[in-house]
């Protein structure tokens with residue numbers, strides 16, 4: 001899958017309301033991204049380091065740390081931008 005496809009898929013997850021912010025503070029955020037009816041992937045951001053517990057991210061990050069964003073992580077970032085805008089209002 002191309003990176004652009006992951007961004008599009010992440011955007012789709014976000015616009016279809018599959019992302020929730022479970023916890024947010026400036027240096028620590030936790031997101032839940034819907035996997036199916038009763039399961040979620042967990043995306044976290046700690047001091048600027050992002051992580052997702054899906055197999056795609058775990059595998060690639062292990063081989064080439066920091067080089068890869070899965071669609072869940074993309075989705076979480078869209079949600080975060082949205083949240084930032086709300087904080088500004």
Ligand SMILES: [Zn+2]
Pocket residue numbers: 041052053054055056057070071072073
């Ligand atoms: Zn993921």
